[in-house]
Amino acid sequence: MPIQTPRDLFLFELGKVYHSEQSTLQGMHQLVQQAQNPQHKSLLQQHITETQQQIRNIEQCFARLGQPATPVPSQFGDYMRDLQALQQQNPPPELHQLATMGVGIWYNHFEVGCYRELITLAQTLGDQECVTLFEQSLRQEQTMAQKYDEILRQAGQQVVQRFPRAA
Ligand SMILES: [Fe+2]
Numbered sequence: 509m510p511i512q513t514p515r516d517l518f519l520f521e522l523g524k525v526y527h528s529e530q531s532t533l534q535g536m537h538q539l540v541q542q543a544q545n546p547q548h549k550s551l552l553q554q555h556i557t558e559t560q561q562q563i564r565n566i567e568q569c570f571a572r573l574g575q576p577a578t579p580v581p582s583q584f585g586d587y588m589r590d591l592q593a594l595q596q597q598n599p600p601p602e603l604h605q606l607a608t609m610g611v612g613i614w615y616n617h618f619e620v621g622c623y624r625e626l627i628t629l630a631q632t633l634g635d636q637e638c639v640t641l642f643e644q645s646l647r648q649e650q651t652m653a654q655k656y657d658e659i660l661r662q663a664g665q666q667v668v669q670r671f672p673r674a675a
Contacts, residue, residue: 518629519573523580525622526566528587530579532615533559535587539608544601547659548609551652555612558648565641569630572637585622587615602667609660616653623649 511517536556543549570577594607623646630638 514629514633515573518626518633519570519575520580521622521625521629522566522569522573523578524582524585525619525626526563526570526577527579527581528585528615528619528622529559529563529566531585531589532587532619533563535591535611538591543605543608545605545659545663548605548663551612551655551659555648555652558645558652562645562648565645569626569635569638569641572635585615585618587611590614602670606660606664606667609656609663612656613653613660616649616656619649620646620653 511520533556536552536559540549540552540556543552567577590611591608594604594611599607623642626642627639627646630636630642
């Protein structure tokens, strides 16, 4: 659908975030099976629940605009592709775990940016309900990004001790 109005642009951007959230959900379902670190597992479980809610928020916003929820794939924001690229490097399990925590930081910050944009566009269009929905999603992403920072720092210190230092 060509973008000719601010509303079209909003729908397009909404579709990109919808795609990213779906890809993130799929990836987290995969990671939660593999997670050895109990804190990481619990963060993933929490964020799976939040992401399901975030997906419903986006669908609600599509419905308010009278459009079917349609994902728009983009190069940026494809969590599954990032996980596959990591897998191809065949890291040992503890480094795979650290890397997936890092991907968690990336994506939560990325989605903070996504929701900031959607909030601003929804405000511009005067759609307060979408603003409220995306403010909820934004807060979840911000909190989760901080938790991932902490968990990567802790797990990173433990893992680094198990590897010999380069001369
Ligand atoms: Fe999200």
